[in-house]
Amino acid sequence: MPSPGSAVGSLTPAWTELPVALHPTTLHTLSVLGFERCTPVQTATIPLFLEHKDVVAEAVTGSGKTLAFVIPILELLLRRGTTAEAAEAGAAARRLGGKQPTRHVGAMIITPTRELAKQIHAVFQPFLDTLRLPQFRDDPLVKPLSCQVFVGGEATMDHNLASIKAARRLDVVIGTPGRVQELLARTCPTQLVSLKHLEMLVLDEGDQLLDLGFDVSIRAILHWLPKQRRTGLFSATMTDGVQHLVKAGLRNPHRVQVTVERQHVDSATGHVVASSKVREQRIPTTLDARFLTCRLDEKLPALIQLLLDPDAASRDAPPDPLTLSAATRKTIVFMSTCAQVEHWGRVLRLLAQDPAGLTHADGSPRRLPPLPAGLWERLASFHVAALHGQLEPVKRTKIYASFIAHMTGPAVLLCTDVAARGLDLDDVDQVIQVDPPHDPAQFAHRCGRAARGGRTGSAVVMLTPEEAVYVPFMKNRGVPLRPFVTPAWDAWVATATATATATATASASADLPDPNHGAVVTAPQRPTAWRELIPADAAPWDAAAAAAAEEAVRDALPTDAVILAPDFAADPDPLATTADPAAAALTQSAPILGALRAVVSPWLYAATRTDRDLLDRSVRALVSWTRAYKEHQATFIFRLKNIHVGTLARGFGLIRLPKMPEWSDAALPATFFGRAQATLSSTGTGTDADADANADANAGADTDAQTHTDAVAPRRHGAKGTPRRCVHFVDTLRVPYVDPKREKQRLYNLARKAADAATAAAAAAAAGQPDAVPAAGTKRRRPDAAARLAQTAWSEQKAKKAVRAAKRTLREQREATRDRASMEALKEARATLAAHGGVDAPGAAARARAAAVAAAAQTMTDKERKRAAVLEAKEAVADWKELVASRKRSSGVVDDSQGKGCSFDGLD
Numbered sequence: 028m029p030s031p032g033s034a035v036g037s038l039t040p041a042w043t044e045l046p047v048a049l050h051p052t053t054l055h056t057l058s059v060l061g062f063e064r065c066t067p068v069q070t071a072t073i074p075l076f077l078e079h080k081d082v083v084a085e086a087v088t089g090s091g092k093t094l095a096f097v098i099p100i101l102e103l104l105l106r107r108g109t110t111a112e113a114a115e116a117g118a119a120a121r122r123l124g125g126k127q128p129t130r131h132v133g134a135m136i137i138t139p140t141r142e143l144a145k146q147i148h149a150v151f152q153p154f155l156d157t158l159r160l161p162q163f164r165d166d167p168l169v170k171p172l173s174c175q176v177f178v179g180g181e182a183t184m185d186h187n188l189a190s191i192k193a194a195r196r197l198d199v200v201i202g203t204p205g206r207v208q209e210l211l212a213r214t215c216p217t218q219l220v221s222l223k224h225l226e227m228l229v230l231d232e233g234d235q236l237l238d239l240g241f242d243v244s245i246r247a248i249l250h251w252l253p254k255q256r257r258t259g260l261f262s263a264t265m266t267d268g269v270q271h272l273v274k275a276g277l278r279n280p281h282r283v284q285v286t287v288e289r290q291h292v293d294s295a296t297g298h299v300v301a302s303s304k305v306r307e308q309r310i311p312t313t314l315d316a317r318f319l320t321c322r323l324d325e326k327l328p329a330l331i332q333l334l335l336d337p338d339a340a341s342r343d344a345p346p347d348p349l350t351l352s353a354a355t356r357k358t359i360v361f362m363s364t365c366a367q368v369e370h371w372g373r374v375l376r377l378l379a380q381d382p383a384g385l386t387h388a389d390g391s392p393r394r395l396p397p398l399p400a401g402l403w404e405r406l407a408s409f410h411v412a413a414l415h416g417q418l419e420p421v422k423r424t425k426i427y428a429s430f431i432a433h434m435t436g437p438a439v440l441l442c443t444d445v446a447a448r449g450l451d452l453d454d455v456d457q458v459i460q461v462d463p464p465h466d467p468a469q470f471a472h473r474c475g476r477a478a479r480g481g482r483t484g485s486a487v488v489m490l491t492p493e494e495a496v497y498v499p500f501m502k503n504r505g506v507p508l509r510p511f512v513t514p515a516w517d518a519w520v521a522t523a524t525a526t527a528t529a530t531a532t533a534s535a536s537a538d539l540p541d542p543n544h545g546a547v548v549t550a551p552q553r554p555t556a557w558r559e560l561i562p563a564d565a566a567p568w569d570a571a572a573a574a575a576a577e578e579a580v581r582d583a584l585p586t587d588a589v590i591l592a593p594d595f596a597a598d599p600d601p602l603a604t605t606a607d608p609a610a611a612a613l614t615q616s617a618p619i620l621g622a623l624r625a626v627v628s629p630w631l632y633a634a635t636r637t638d639r640d641l642l643d644r645s646v647r648a649l650v651s652w653t654r655a656y657k658e659h660q661a662t663f664i665f666r667l668k669n670i671h672v673g674t675l676a677r678g679f680g681l682i683r684l685p686k687m688p689e690w691s692d693a694a695l696p697a698t699f700f701g702r703a704q705a706t707l708s709s710t711g712t713g714t715d716a717d718a719d720a721n722a723d724a725n726a727g728a729d730t731d732a733q734t735h736t737d738a739v740a741p742r743r744h745g746a747k748g749t750p751r752r753c754v755h756f757v758d759t760l761r762v763p764y765v766d767p768k769r770e771k772q773r774l775y776n777l778a779r780k781a782a783d784a785a786t787a788a789a790a791a792a793a794a795g796q797p798d799a800v801p802a803a804g805t806k807r808r809r810p811d812a813a814a815r816l817a818q819t820a821w822s823e824q825k826a827k828k829a830v831r832a833a834k835r836t837l838r839e840q841r842e843a844t845r846d847r848a849s850m851e852a853l854k855e856a857r858a859t860l861a862a863h864g865g866v867d868a869p870g871a872a873a874r875a876r877a878a879a880v881a882a883a884a885q886t887m888t889d890k891e892r893k894r895a896a897v898l899e900a901k902e903a904v905a906d907w908k909e910l911v912a913s914r915k916r917s918s919g920v921v922d923d924s925q926g927k928g929c930s931f932d933g934l935d
């Protein structure tokens with residue numbers, strides 16, 4: 028195995044050449060692992076720790092920082108003799124007394140994620156196993172050390188306590204800040220765990236520990252630790268904030284910063300011609316880091332291309348992608364948000380399915396525009412795993428393990444930054460960043476999942492032309508990026524798509540969607556089946572037929588449900604129109620993804636429109652992407668106002684932007700529908716005004732928001748006699764689920780709503796108020812607050828929260844209304860009493876008052892008011908009883924009816 032030392036071009040010492048001697052068990056394990064020499068960061072830090080110094084170490088990803096603290100910890104624990112052993116003897120004595128012995132922790136490692144904690148535990152394991160080998164048994168320093176992981180989510184605290192009690196010792200604690208803090212709070216006061224003899228504390232990925240807001244937990248942990256200890260802070264990037272941690276936990280720390288030396292080799296002679304020290308380089312030199320300029324809707328095609336052809340950057344001739352070997356490659360793909368990871372994961376899995384086997388919920392074939400022949404078979408060989416922080420911990424562990432264990436073919440892990448730090452998977456060759464990270468410091472960490480331990484690897488980040496300034500920006504931060512130039516796949520895509528189309532046409536005679544337009548849209552449950560108005564032989568964009576259809580559905584479709592089928596071919600090329608000269612220069616190296624985009628975009632659109640689940644997820648993904656985009660720290664590069672909304676929506680398979688404040692002023696560019704407009708004008712069915720308006724719309728494609736709104740919202744602006752520009756409708760409310768169970772439930776809900784509306788209408792008609800309830804079918808759907816909130820929320824968790832909040836508000840509103848009604852009744856009752864002169868009032872009035880007050884008290888939901896109303900009601904009942912009794916006494920007449928009902932339920 029190549030040494031990470033060689034990766035950075037330094038001649039590093041062998042383990043035995045270190046200024047401090049390592050224990051034979053450590054040397055034995057290192058030789059078994061095949062690690063012959065130290066890496067630079069190990070060379071620098073191991074002696075410092077063993078000389079009782081605190082260390083802040085900053086070294087590029089994959090440079091062996093883990094062993095740089097694991098080895099000193101083991102050495103210190105083996106050397107710590109007398110004090111801890113004496114403590115153990117004391118503990119054993121207490122055990123004899125029936126009390127649990129105290130475990131003396133010797134070292135503690137805090138990491139930001141569970142996966143990283145478990146990985147560090149795995150690094151310890153071979154060293155701990157060696158301590159149990161018979162050949163070292165006679166060594167007086169050797170003892171069976173124990174190391175345990177404590178992370179939130181998977182095991183409960185009780186499980187953790189049980190596992191501590193089950194083990195005889197606890198020498199090393201590895202964990203995430205929250206769980207370790209809780210653990211210490213539970214075990215230190217009871218003396219189950221003692222930190223008195225702690226030798227070393229390590230904060231791995233120290234800068235992130237601070238960034239993620241763990242600093243409170245870390246300070247709480249520091250509170251339990253002895254001052255006399257060694258502390259190490261490790262990361263590939265140190266931020267200013269870490270200075271606070273340094274102050275809090277480290278004493279006169281030594282700063283270790285590993286420099287990267289670059290060697291320039293003459294390609295002709297193969298000799299090193301120059302050598303320059305690049306102190307700030309944050310990525311290993313064995314990493315081929317590149318940027319790929321593409322539009323937002325080219326990211327999916329670009330991802331497909333990168334997955335199928337990971338070596339594209341180093342090839343000159345256009346390949347046949349299906350003959351390329353992605354064999355057992357592993358790729359990690361980073362995205363901004365959890366919703367995006369979920370969405371792209373589903374899309375990739377759908378792309379990898381046999382199109383002939385896709386069906387709707389009722390079992391009928393689900394036709395999608397044909398993709399290049401052989402593509403799905405190729406993608407089907409990929410294992411797709413989607414990992415993000417909102418998954419259940421157990422599921423998250425399972426998914427991660429499945430990615431690690433997959434050895435039988437290529438695998439791709441779609442993830443958020445949850446997998447950006449520290450994870451060491453030696454067979455990851457490629458990292459793709461679909462979105463650049465919010466925090467530029469995270470960039471190097473993401474890239475660093477490839478090219479680890481001296482191996483080679485590649486990293487590609489996708490940037491829009493407007494974001495191209497990111498390249499010099501990252502260069503200044505020690506991450507040089509080269510352009511990604513790839514041979515075009517156009518010829519291959521054209522041929523392979525033609526083959527696929529021919530096959531699909533031969534196997535399915537009817538209804539094959541136009542690959543440019545997704546599909547002709549149907550609204551099967553409309554009272555007027557507008558689709559029937561379009562002659563079967565009409566071209567998809569037949570203006571006259573479409574105009575008739577529009578007329579028919581004009582009032583039937585709710586505004587929210589109207590969207591237009593896009594013209595995928597006519598979108599302007601933002602690469603050609605970019606105003607930024609720096610970006611324009613960079614576009615010259617942009618890959619030509621046009622052909623693949625031209626088939627993938629319509630496919631994605633059709634797939635989204637035929638699966639409600641995918642539609643919901645893509646809306647959520649777009650919303651979350653937008654919100655995340657605003658949060659970029661480099662705001663001067665990532666500006667929402669620079670986003671080309673047409674390509675954004677298309678990138679998510681949508682042709683309409685979700686309602687959200689960020690896009691309230693935006694509308695899809697008119698040219699998104701360019702071909703439809705051109706058809707309308709050229710067929711002569713529109714008026715001259717139509718043609719002019721269309722020409723205007725096209726001319727002002729990217730600037731005139733009002734024109735855009737006209738184009739996308741025809742119902743609002745397309746009253747009779749005015750130009751109409753839309754030809755096809757999609758009723759998003761009608762998009763079905765593919766899952767039969769969910770579809771059945773959806774249809775049932777629709778039917779129930781329709782039945783309720785019909786019953787209400789019939790009841791209103793019978794009561795002689797036919798206008799009170801709108802007739803079924805014409806009732807405009809009031810947007811349901813909960814559903815709306817759920818749709819616009821940018822993560823599933825937030826969606827659930829929004830729904831809960833909306834329901835709570837609704838309940839509170841209902842209660843408030845009821846309380847108001849009760850108060851009204853109460854007031855009326857008081858007025859009645861006042862009008863009739865209090866207890867002297869006639870019996871009927873007293874009874875009415877008591878009844879009203881009691882009723883009000885019973886329905887009241889506000890506790891305070893209810894208590895007051897109940898008191899008042901009891902008083903009223905007492906008055907009434909008193910009145911009845913006095914009447915009986917004075918008249919001598921026993922009138923039973925007067926006394927009846929002198930009590931009301933619910934007043935006790």
Ligand SMILES: Nc1ncnc2c1ncn2[C@@H]1O[C@H](COP(=O)(O)OP(=O)(O)OP(=O)(O)O)[C@@H](O)[C@H]1O
Nearest residue numbers: 062064065066088089090091092093263449451480
């Ligand atoms: N001395 C060594 N010789 C050879 N390989 C090594 C050596 N030390 C570590 N490695 C290997 O290098 C790889 C990267 O190590 P490690 O995970 O510790 O990197 P890191 O610097 O912590 O990276 P990151 O910053 O991403 O957390 C591992 O696969 C490890 O086994």
